[in-house]
Amino acid sequence: MTAVNFKKIEEKWQKKWEDKKVFQAKANPKKKKFYVLEMFPYPSAYGLHMGHAFNYTIGDIFARYKRMKGFNVMYPMGYDALGLPAENAAIKAKIHPEDYTKKSIKNFIKQHKSIGLSYDWERMIVTSDPEYYKWDQWIFLQMFKKGLAYQKKSSVNWCPKCQTVLANEQVYNGKCWRHENTNVEIKPLKQWFFKITKYANELYNDIEKLKKWPEDIKAMQRHWIGKSHGVEIDFKIKEKTWPIFTTRPDTIYGVTFMVISAQHPDLMDIVTEKHKKNVEKFLKKIHSVSEKQKEELEKEGVFTGSYAENPVTGDRIPVYAGNFVVADYGCGMVMAVPAHDQRDFEFAKKYNIPIKVVIQPEMYELNAERMSRAYTGDGNLVNSKEFNATWNRDAIDEIAEYLEKRKIGRRVIQFKLRDWLISRQRYWGTPIPIIHCEKCGAVPVPEKELPIKLPKDIKFGKGNPLETSKSFANVKCPKCKGPAKRETDTMDTFVNSSWYFLRYTDPKNSKKIFDSKKANYWCPVDLYIGGREHACMHLIYFRFYTKFLRDQGLLKFSEPAIKLFNQGMLHGPDKRKMSKSWGNVILPETVSKKYGMDTARLFLISLASLDKDIEWSDKGIQGSKKLINRIIDFYSEFNPSKTSPRLESKINKTILEVSESIENFKYNISAIKIRELFEAIEDEKNLSKKHAEIFLKLLHPFCPHITEELWEKLGNKKFITIQNWPEADTKKINEKFEQQDKIFENTISDIAEISKIIKDKKKKEPKKVFIYAIPKDLEIFNEEKLSKKTGKKVKVFAVNDKKKYDPENKAKKAKPGRPAIYLE
RNA sequence: GCUAGGGUACCCAAGCGGUCAAAGGGGCAGGACUUAAGAUCCUGUGGCUUAGUGCCUUCCGGGGUUCGAAUCCUCGCCCUAGCACCA
Numbered sequence: 001m002t003a004v005n006f007k008k009i010e011e012k013w014q015k016k017w018e019d020k021k022v023f024q025a026k027a028n029p030k031k032k033k034f035y036v037l038e039m040f041p042y043p044s045a046y047g048l049h050m051g052h053a054f055n056y057t058i059g060d061i062f063a064r065y066k067r068m069k070g071f072n073v074m075y076p077m078g079y080d081a082l083g084l085p086a087e088n089a090a091i092k093a094k095i096h097p098e099d100y101t102k103k104s105i106k107n108f109i110k111q112h113k114s115i116g117l118s119y120d121w122e123r124m125i126v127t128s129d130p131e132y133y134k135w136d137q138w139i140f141l142q143m144f145k146k147g148l149a150y151q152k153k154s155s156v157n158w159c160p161k162c163q164t165v166l167a168n169e170q171v172y173n174g175k176c177w178r179h180e181n182t183n184v185e186i187k188p189l190k191q192w193f194f195k196i197t198k199y200a201n202e203l204y205n206d207i208e209k210l211k212k213w214p215e216d217i218k219a220m221q222r223h224w225i226g227k228s229h230g231v232e233i234d235f236k237i238k239e240k241t242w243p244i245f246t247t248r249p250d251t252i253y254g255v256t257f258m259v260i261s262a263q264h265p266d267l268m269d270i271v272t273e274k275h276k277k278n279v280e281k282f283l284k285k286i287h288s289v290s291e292k293q294k295e296e297l298e299k300e301g302v303f304t305g306s307y308a309e310n311p312v313t314g315d316r317i318p319v320y321a322g323n324f325v326v327a328d329y330g331c332g333m334v335m336a337v338p339a340h341d342q343r344d345f346e347f348a349k350k351y352n353i354p355i356k357v358v359i360q361p362e363m364y365e366l367n368a369e370r371m372s373r374a375y376t377g378d379g380n381l382v383n384s385k386e387f388n389a390t391w392n393r394d395a396i397d398e399i400a401e402y403l404e405k406r407k408i409g410r411r412v413i414q415f416k417l418r419d420w421l422i423s424r425q426r427y428w429g430t431p432i433p434i435i436h437c438e439k440c441g442a443v444p445v446p447e448k449e450l451p452i453k454l455p456k457d458i459k460f461g462k463g464n465p466l467e468t469s470k471s472f473a474n475v476k477c478p479k480c481k482g483p484a485k486r487e488t489d490t491m492d493t494f495v496n497s498s499w500y501f502l503r504y505t506d507p508k509n510s511k512k513i514f515d516s517k518k519a520n521y522w523c524p525v526d527l528y529i530g531g532r533e534h535a536c537m538h539l540i541y542f543r544f545y546t547k548f549l550r551d552q553g554l555l556k557f558s559e560p561a562i563k564l565f566n567q568g569m570l571h572g573p574d575k576r577k578m579s580k581s582w583g584n585v586i587l588p589e590t591v592s593k594k595y596g597m598d599t600a601r602l603f604l605i606s607l608a609s610l611d612k613d614i615e616w617s618d619k620g621i622q623g624s625k626k627l628i629n630r631i632i633d634f635y636s637e638f639n640p641s642k643t644s645p646r647l648e649s650k651i652n653k654t655i656l657e658v659s660e661s662i663e664n665f666k667y668n669i670s671a672i673k674i675r676e677l678f679e680a681i682e683d684e685k686n687l688s689k690k691h692a693e694i695f696l697k698l699l700h701p702f703c704p705h706i707t708e709e710l711w712e713k714l715g716n717k718k719f720i721t722i723q724n725w726p727e728a729d730t731k732k733i734n735e736k737f738e739q740q741d742k743i744f745e746n747t748i749s750d751i752a753e754i755s756k757i758i759k760d761k762k763k764k765e766p767k768k769v770f771i772y773a774i775p776k777d778l779e780i781f782n783e784e785k786l787s788k789k790t791g792k793k794v795k796v797f798a799v800n801d802k803k804k805y806d807p808e809n810k811a812k813k814a815k816p817g818r819p820a821i822y823l824e
Numbered sequence: 825g826c827u828a829g830g831g832u833a834c835c836c837a838a839g840c841g842g843u844c845a846a847a848g849g850g851g852c853a854g855g856a857c858u859u860a861a862g863a864u865c866c867u868g869u870g871g872c873u874u875a876g877u878g879c880c881u882u883c884c885g886g887g888g889u890u891c892g893a894a895u896c897c898u899c900g901c902c903c904u905a906g907c908a909c910c911a
Contacts, residue, residue, distance in 0.1 A: 173908085216828040220906060223827065228910075246911060259911090299909075324909050334911045343909060416910055535906075606849075608837055611829095613904090615836075623849045626864085668838075672848050750876045752867060756854095757875055765855090791856055791866060810875085818877055 004632055006596030006705070013708045014113055022719055023067075023075065023118045027505075027521045031072035035522050036063040037501055037561075039530030039538070040078045043104035045089060048111040050586040050616060051570035051578040053597075054604045058567055058667070059529045060117045061605065064701040065662050067118070068725035074522050076504040077112060077119040079105050081128035083493035084162055084178065087428035091460050097428040098454075101128055114588055116597055116704045118721065123507045127496040132503065133430040134451030135513040136495050139545070140433055141444050142552055148195040149422075151442060155263060155327070156421060158187040163463070164425045165191060167492060168418050169224075169537045186263070191423040192432060192489060196544045200225055200415040202558075203543055212563035214611075220535040226416025231400045233335065233409040235308040237270055237319060242308070245330030245414055249403065250395035251337040253384040254358035256348065258308045258319040259301060259334050262286055263327035270319055272305030279304060279321055286323050299324045299347045311408040312399075322347065330414060338374065339366070345374035358383050359392050420541065422492045427458060427465035429490030437477035437484040446478055452486075464488050497538055498545040501525050501560060513554070520556045528561035531569075539564070565665060568613040570604070575615060586616050595621055598703035599628045605702065606671035627675055628706065631699070634682060635710040640689040646737040647684045650677060651691055655728035658698050667702070674699055683785060689714065694726045740780045743817050747771070747781070751790050754823055766823035769794040772804065772811035773819040781819065792823075 017023060027033075038059045041052065063075040081101045090100035105126060112119065125132055143149035157166040159176040170177040171184050196203075204225045207218050230247040235258065244258070260267055262283055271279045282302040301322035308317050324343055325334055338348035338355045348355055355368045359379040366375055381387045387395050403409030423432070431452045433445035445452060455472040458465040466472055466488040477484035499513075505522040506514035524546075530538075546560040571577055572584025579585065591600045603624040607614040643651070654677040661669040674695075681687055681695065693714060700707040700720050711720035751769055758766050769792045771781055778798055786794040797804035799811045799820070806822060814820035 214828085216906075219828050223907060226910065230911085244911085248911075324911095326910055329910045336911085341911070343911080414910080532905075603849095612837085617836090617850080620836080620850060629864095666838090668848080672838085675848075746877085748867080752876095754875045756868090761875085789866060808875095813876095815877075821876070823875075 004596070004629070004706075006598070007592055009709045010114070010116060010592060010597055010705045013705045014116060016708075017118070017719070017721070018113075018121070020719070021122070022721060023073075023120050024122055025072065025074035025076075025120045027518050028072055029521060032070075033522055034063075034066045034071035034073045034527075035501075035525045036066070036073060036075045036527045037504075037525045037529070038077070039528070039534065040080050040497070040500060041108065042080045042083060042085065043101060043108045044085060045093075045100065045104050045107075046580050046585075047104075047107050048115075048588060049570075049578055050588060050591060050600065050604070053115050053588050053591075053600065054570045054614075055529065055531075055567050056112070056115055056117050057601045057604060058565070058610055058665075059527065060115075060704075061601075061662065061667060061701040062527055062665075063118055064704065064721060065659075065725065067721070068697065068700070068723060070724065074123070074504070075117075075119055076123040076125075076507075077117070077121070078123075078125035078500060078504065079108060079127065080493065080497050080500070081105060081126050082133070082429050082496055084164070084424075084426055084428065087426055087460075090428075096456075098128065101428075111588055114592060114597065116601070118704070123504050125500060125503050125507050127493075127500065128428075130451040130453045131510065133496065135499075135503065136430040136491060137433040137445070137450050137452060138447060138513060139495075139499065139549075140491070141447060141450075143194060143548065144434075144444050148198060148548065149192060150195065151190055151192050153188060153190040155186045155265075156189050156191055157184045158189075159184055162426070165189065165421060165423060167421045167494070167537075169420075169540075191421055192434075192487075192491075193419040193421055193423075194544075196420045196541075197415060197417055199544050199547050200417045201227070201413065202547060203417070203540065204415070206543070206559060209559060210564070213561075214532075214564060214566055217532065217535045217539065217564060217566065221540060224417065224536040224540065226414075228414050230412060230414060231403060231409050232331075232412050233403060234311055235335065236311070237306050237308045240269070242333055243331055243409075244333055244335050245412065246335055248337065248340070248396070249399040249409070250381065250387075250392045251340050251358055252310070252312050252335075252399060253381070253387070254337040254339050254356045255310055255313075255315070255317060255335045256338060256356055257317050257336045257344075257353050259322035259325050259336055259344075259347065260304070260319060261325035261327035261332040262301075262321050262323050264321075264325075264332040265327075267304075267321055270304045270306045271321070275303060275305035278302050282321065299343060299350065301347060301351065303351075311406075312403070318353070320347075320351070328418060329416065339368060339371065340374055340376055342374045342376065345371070356383060420492075420544075422495055423489040424492055425464040425488075426490060427454065427460070429493060430495060431466070431472075432487045432489050432491060434487040435475055435477055435484045436487060437480060437482060439482060440477055440479040440484075442487075443477055443479050443484070449478075466490070494538055494541050498541045499549065501528075501542070502549070502555075516554050516556075519554070523555070524557050524559060525561040527563050527565065529565045529567060532566045566611060568608070568611050571613060571615045573615065573617055578616065595625050596628065596706070598706050599624045602628065602671060602702050605667035608668060610665050610667060627678065628703065630682065631678060632706060632710070634678075635692070635696075635713060638687070638692060638714070640692065641686040643688045643691045644684055644686060645732070645734070646740070647680060647687070648691070648732050649734045649737045650680050651694060652728045652730065652732045654698065655694070655726050656730075656733075659725070659728075662701065671702065674702070696720060697723055697726050739817075740777075743777065744780050744785075747819060747821070748786070748789050750821060751786075751792070751794075751823070754821060755790075755792070758823055767792055768824050770805060770810075770822040770824075771796045771819045772799045772806065772814045772822070773797070774799050774814055774816055777816065777819060 036059050038056055063073050067073040086101050087097045090097040140149050157171045159166055161179045161182045176182045176184055204227045207221055228247055230245055231249040232243040232245050234241045235244050279302050301320040304319045304321055306319045308319050336344035338344040339357045357366045357368050360382050361379040378392050381390045381395050400411050433452050435443045437443055455469040457469050457471055459468040473486050475484055475486050502514050502519050505518045542560050549555050550558055574584050576582045603621040654673050657673040658670045696707045696711050708720050755766050773781055775798050781796045783794050783796050799814045810820045810822040
């Protein structure tokens, strides 16, 4: 066996691809485009590991396949370079974030190239480049003009470790998304927001159009956006009208109390003098409980002293402040119907508030005194005046109608989605292009002054570093020219990644964010690959941006990606997620040296379905390694000859199977089909040059380097990667051969079986095999092949051969498709 | 609790109404090669039976639909991920 220097071959072809710019994409309206994109990485000093390689290989295989299929493929890569981890790492290493980032990116590029990915490097973008984030600022200004970027004071999530605020999407169970042990604090601060809620309805409804997105991601987004239909009912409290949102207007007659969120900004307006102390005591108490206890927290509240008037019944009902009401959903107050809502029920029981049944189930009768839990099922209304005996589901509509007619309520749609908090009090982000002037207020920076670059004269330490830069903060007001202060908040890094896919289509444009023609040619992204963890962050934000830029007249489409693919996660040999912190990281460099990158690529995709989590194992990769070595051996001794019709049938069938499995992202099946074909080739030995080339083409997307190398060895001058994908000649596919293969394999099993029996009985291993086949089947049984597979000397006779050796007269047992066998 | 997805032979994993005792890989066993080991190659790998075309029991468990189920329905149990007091 020849020793192969994989690393050398890999570097050779990586360099050639790059030198000849084979993967450079050019917009060409006459050609059908295909845009493959992987979520770009956040460059860190740790570099890439095989988990990343797996992710990128998925896209690369598809890009190479589509390119060979004749599509105009764009497959770019870039770096999401701004953000907190880089800043923190830089501070720790005592270098500037920019230097840290540059160094990391350099390493990432090197590693990306070493995996053999067919990126168009001319299109690379780096979000920390002012020429990139300039357009982030430009988008901000457009949003500002439309009232979609605005400032407001509100209770925001503050991570004490990050020293900055977080978006709702970045808070998991009350913890920071980057610090799972750090409780997020609630602080009232003036912050910048993007009004993503303006698009809530469209974002929700269009999920339906994402036919090629995974169901779970869509479900998560639906849940996150949280659309619900309901009614706002006007309750009067202390002369003020409070529109209370409910999805259950059918229970309006059963309201016995109200609960306002303890976090509500206007809570104190409702609290009466007499109850002030009590309420304050309560607030103090709920603030002092730790997050952990909050999870199991009982519903608690305190009477505010005020009463609300039920607009339908005119009842005077007490208003409580409670710990279980969300402050910024609806209007932060709920109407409570203890008989038919479990939370309200628990609360009412605890504070001895009356329970009024307004829905009676059909099978039995509820008694308010004896209920042990709320009845949340359906039934007919009772105690509801003119609506009595109405089926509650019908009553929802009827009562809504009734409220609307009397102008004391209206049908509305509520969303859980909140506006996107984009302010960050950190350095390594896009500066917000706003100047604060005492006279003119928040004034946008004129577009021609963009980009507002990050200053260098800053100090890291406590608080926002941008505030330490004199050159940055003190400016003139663009409107009145008076002294003013520049906004020192930077934008969330998710801003940068919300539109990067568009910039790839025209990455060097200095006049415009991108040329719409180009963007509309290449986009939407045909295949977008990345992790599930972005379901409710990036994947919502970039849909939002797409819709906004469409409304700005820049785009003609409404959804950024046609197909979304979530790859599984690669685990280390210890079955844990591959990551630096577990110390189970496998590096591409090591793998390339040890097995060759092609081997690793093949191994990763053949382990399981691409969307499943997989495990790296040095044992497991042996299977791929053996195959690759055999292929290389075969080609190094290859002499073209004529391909048998049997093999030709198999080749053509495999073309269909491999193509189909690639299209369906079943690369594991592709790998098996390729393996099976190669084994057939090895068995037959005779192969024409044309077919030898077809095999390499089928293998190429998976193993790009060695296929280029072997392709060249066959005497080809042009790259295999720009060849046409083989077309199957279906006329050559003959199922007869497959049946024959089956017969052949059965025969081998039979020989082994009989051999075993003889060995058991006679304690002697038979060495010779005689096969008696009916003449029609004769072509199936190749003596040489049989001998090799059985490890015995095999002789084949036709049953009607007069001179055959058949001492026990077995030949007569032969049937079509099943030869007779004699062993000795 | 809700939502999405799973539970397949020693392990990983494909299959998703008949061609299924169930692809492929790993492991293990036997054989070939070799002085031997390793590497490589071939074969086997649910059970029973027999000089081979046979039978039995399997695809988390129970029930069902069907001429026929690993595959469809239903009820459980278990796992994985995400969300979680949204009125």
